[in-house]
Amino acid sequence: LYNILHAAQSEGLVEKDATPTLRDGRLVVPVAPAMKRRIKGIVHDESSTGKTVFIEPTEVVEANNRIRELEADERREIIVILTEFSKLVRPHVDDIIYAYQLLAEIDFIRARAEFARLTSAIEPDVNAGPVVDWITARHPLLWLSLKKQDKPIVPLDIMLTSDRHILIISGPNAGGKSVCLKTVGLLQYMLQCGLSIPVSERSKVGVFEDIMIDIGDEQSIENDLSTYSSHLLNMKNMMRRAGEATLLLIDEFGTGTEPQIGGAMAEAVLNQFVKKHAWGVITTHYQNLKHYADSHDGIANGAMLYDRHEMRPLFQLAIGQPGSSFAIEIARKTGIPDEVIREASAIVGSDYIQSDKYLQDIVRDKCYWENKRQSVHQREKDLEKTIAKYEEEIKELAQKRKEILRQAKEQAQELLKESNRNIENTIREIRECQAEKEETKRLREELNAFKEDVSEIDTKSADDLIEKKMRQIMERKERREKRKKDKKENAGKPTTIGTKLPTPTASAEQQTFAVGDTVRMRGLTTVGTVESVQGKEATVVFGDVRTKVKTSRLEHTVKKPESTQLATFAISRETRQTIDSHKLNFRQDLDVRGMRGDEALNAVQHFIDDAILVGMSRVRILHGKGNGILRQLIRQYLQSVPNVTSCKDEHVQFGGAGITVVDF
Template sequence: EVVEANNRIRELEADERREIIVILTEFSKLVRPHVDDIIYAYQLLAEIDFIRARAEFARLTNGIEPEVSAKPVVDWITAKHPLLWLALKKQDKPIVPLDIMLTKDRHILIISGPNAGGKSVCLKTVGLLQYMLQCGLSIPVSERSKVGIFADIMIDIGDEQSIENDLSTYSSHLLNMKNMMKQANENTLLLIDEFGTGTEPQIGGAMAEAVLNQFVKKHAWGVITTHYQNLKHYADSHDGIANGAMLYDRHEMRPLFQLAIGQPGSSFAIEIARKTGIPDEVIREASDIVGSDYIQSDKYLQDIVRDKRYWENKRQNVHQREKDLEKTIAKYEEEIKELAQKRKEILRQAKEQAQELLKESNRNIENTIREIRECQAEKEETKRLREELNAFKEDVSEIDTKSADDLIEKKMRQIMERKERREKRKKEKKENAGKPTTIGSKLPTPSALAEQQTFCVGDNVRMRGLTTVGTVEAISGKEATVIFGDVRTKVKMSRLEHTTKTPETTQPATFGISKETRQTIDSHKLNFHQD
C-alpha cells in the first residue's frame, strides 16, 4: 500500500512539472513578440530608479551639483562627509564643515595635528566626495565650490598586512607607495593616511620625505596626513606643497575638527597624555628624553596655531561686519535714490502747477492791462504790471529739480503768496461785482491813490506820467511844495507818486524835462477837468 501511494505521488509530481512546462511555453509564446520592449522598459525602470535614488540621497544630504571643470580642481567650501553627517544628525550633533583648496602652486596638502583630531576624516571626506562626484552623485558642498575631474584616485588608508602574502604593515605601505610613484601624474589624486608609519620613525620619516619628493616632481595632487616633523619642514621649504593643521583647543582639551591651511599642527602628545591620566612623573621623564628643544618648538607651534585661530576669528568677524555694512550702505543708497526720484517727481508736479498758475496769472494780468488801456491809464502803471509778470515768470523758470531745497522752498513760497494775493483780488472783485459802476470806476481815481499813500518832507517823488524826480519841501493840506531841480512848485498830492530815484541836481531845471515829458504835460493840460 505504501509503495502504490508513493508511486501515485511521483506520477502527480511528474504531471505537475509537465503542466508547468506547458504554461511557461504558452506564456513564452505570448511574451516573445514583446521581448525588446520589455527589455527596454526594464532598463528604463532601472535608470529611473537610479536617478530617483540619487535625487533622494542628494535631498537627504543637501547635495548639489557644483561647477565642474574637466581639469583637476579642488576648491571646496563647507564640504561635509555625508555618512558622518547622517550619523551625527541622528544623535542631534552638529558637523564641522571643511574648507579645502588645492591649486597648481600648492597641489599637495600635508595635514598634521592631534590624534582623534579629524585628520583621517578630512582625508576620507576628500576621497569620498571626489569619487561620488565622478560617479555622478550630488555632493554636500557650498554652491560657490569648484570641482574637477581626476584620471586616477589612489588611496593608502589603514593596515593591509596579510599573513597569506607575508606582508607586514610597513611592507604593505611600501607596495602602495611603489604603485603610486609609478602611476602618479598631474591628473592623479593621492590620499595617504599616516604617511611613513609602520617602521622605525627616523628611517620611516626619511623614506616618506623621499617618496613625497617624487610626488612633487610628478605634479601629482594629494592629501596626506602625518605626525613627522621632517615632513612639516619639507612642506614649508618646498614649492607645490602646503601645510595644514587640525585645530585643537588647549584650554578645554578637545579637538575642534577645523582644518587651517598654511601652518603645521602640533600633535599635542603631552597634553593628550596628561588628559588621559598618565602620571606627571612619566610625562616629565618623556619630556626629558625628547629634549627641551623639541618641547619648546612644539609649544611655539601650538602658540602659532592658537594665534592664527584668534586672528582668523577676528578676520571672519571683520569680514561679516563688512558684509553687513555693505548691505546697509546698499540699502541707504537705494533709499536715497528713491527719495531723489520722489523729490524730482514732486518738484516736477510743483513746476507744472506753477506753470499753470503762470498761464492763469498771465491771462488775468493781460485782462487788467487791457482794462488799463481802455481806461487810458498811465504808462508807468502798465510798465509796473508787466515787470511783475516778468518777475513771476522768472521765479517759475528758476524752479529746477537740481536746486537747493531752501531755494525751492523760497520760490514756491513766493509763488503761493502771489497766488493768495490773486485769489484775494478775485474775491474782492466778486464782492464789488453787484455794485453799479462804470468802466472808469474799475481803476482807482487819482484822489483814491492819494488817499492810499502818504508823503513826508524829504520824500523823492515825481508827477504821475512824468520822469522828472523832485523832493518834497513842505506839505499843506492836500498840496505839497516840491522842488524839481531849481524850480519850486505846488502840486496836488493826488498827482504825486513815490519813486526810488534821486533828483538830478547837476543840471539846470530847464533841461530836467524832456520833450516827451513836455508833450505829456500838454496832453494832460488839454484833458484837464476841474473837480
C-alpha cells in the first residue's frame, strides 16, 4: 500500500502529505474525486465535505480480504473457547452466585467503612426505643461540601426526651432551620440503614418504627393538589399513623394559606401529635405555635441564633427559648427603604415589635452566657486533665525512685559480699607471703570503711547522698580490681618482705605517637591515621574527616582504617527517591499538538531526558500531521541525542506520520 501511495504521489494523483487510513476495517488511500478513476480499486467511502474519496487499490484487496478472513476465524475461535469454558463453569454456577453475593456484601461493608472514614463517623450505642440525644452532629454532605471550600461547619446539639418529645424550631430565614431538620432526618435514616453517623461518642441514639417527612412543595397539577392541599394531605396521613415510636419532620409547619387560619390549623394538628406522644422536629414562623410550646407539656421551643451586630446567622440551635424571625433587621440589611420598614412596623403594632426585641435580647444574653458556660466547662476539663496527668507522673516518679533505691541497695549488698571474699583472700595471701603488718592493717581498715558506707545507704536517704555513696563504692571496687590485676602481672617475680607490689609502667599521658600511626579515640571503634603531632595535640584523619585531638584521648590499634573509595560511588538516598518518583509518574506518550516550535522542543527535551533516566526502551511523541514543520523540528533534535537509536513513523493503524516512535 505504501508503494502504491508513493507511486501515486510521484504521478501527482495523491497529495504529498497523504497517508493510508482505515475505513470499515480495510486499509484505503485518500484521493481527490477528480483523480479517483486514475487509481484502480474499490471506492469505500468519501469525506463529509466530498473533497476526498477513499479507494482500496486492487493490489491490496486480496490482502484485506485475508485480514477479514482471519478476523472471522478469530471470532469463531473465541466462540469455541467461550463454549468450552461455559461447560467447565456450568457445574459451579451455584457456588459462583454465592461467591458473587458474598463479594457484594463485603464490598457493601467496605463502602460503609470508607464513607465513615471520609465523614469521621462512628457507630454509637443504639437503644431499642426512641432516643435523640446527639452531640456535635454534622450533616455529612454539607460537611464534605464545606470541607472542599476550606470552610468550617457548625455542629448540631439536639436532645429530645420523653417529657419534651417535640421540638418547635423558629428563627430567621436562611438561619439553618431546614438544615437542622434535614440533618436529623438523614442521620436517623442512615443509622437505621446500618451506616455510621458523624456524631460525638457521647451521643445517645435510638430506633423509630416510622420516619414521616413533610419537606418542600408537593403541589401536583396531575392530582389537583395545591401547596396547602398537599401539606394537609401529609398532615392527615401523619395523624393517622403517628405513635410513640414515630419521628415527624415538618418544615414550615402550616404555611401555604392565610396566616391566621393556617396558624390555627397547625396548632390543632400539633395538639394531636402531642396527644399521640409522637416525636418530632418542626420548623415554623408562627407566633401562636411558639406560645403553644411554652404553655404545654411534651413540647419545647428552639431557636436558631442570629448575630444582631454583624447581621449574620450563627447556625447554632439553642433549645428552651423561641427564636425571632428578625424580619425588620433582614429587611433593613437587604436595602428596603426606611419608610417601608416604618410603615410595616406601624401596621404590626408596637407591642409586637417590642416583644420581638425583648425576645432577641433574651436570645442574645442566653447565647453570651452559654458561650461563657462552655468556656468555663472546657477550662475545668482541661484543668482536671492536667491535674490527673501530674498526679500520674508523681506516682510514676515515686514508684521509679523506690525501684531505683531498691536496686541500688541490692547492688551494694552484693558488692559487700564480693568485697568480703576478695579482701579475706588478699589477707590470706599476704600472710602466706609474709607481707608487712601495715599492709594488712590498711586492708582491714578499708574493709570496715566499706561496710560502714554500705550500711549508711537507706531508701529514705536523699538522692544525692545515695549517688555519692554509690560512686565511692564503685571507686573502691575499681581500685581493688586494679591491685588484683597488678598482683597477677607480678606473680612470677620474686618478692621480699617489706617490698610492695609494682604499679603500672605507663599511663595514657606517657604514650607517644608518630606520623602514620594507626590510632583510635578511647571508647570509640572508628580507626584513623595520625597526620601530624604538635606537643600534646595530634591531627588525625578519620575517613574523610580531619580533626585535632589531645594525645591523652588516643590509643594505639593494629586495625587498619576502612577504605572509603566505594562511598564516593554510592547513590544518595535523595537521588534514588527522585529517580523512583520519575519512574512512578512517567508516561510513555507525549502530546505536543497545538504547541509552538520552541515550546514543543522544550517539552520533548525534558521528556527524552526523563525517558533516559528511568530506562525506557521506546516512547511515542504525538505531534500531528499538519504541514510537517513540528515533525521535522522534533526529528532534527532526536537525531542529535546520542542515546536515541532510531526515530520513525508509527504504524498506519495507530496514527502513521502524526506520531514519532523513538527507540533507545
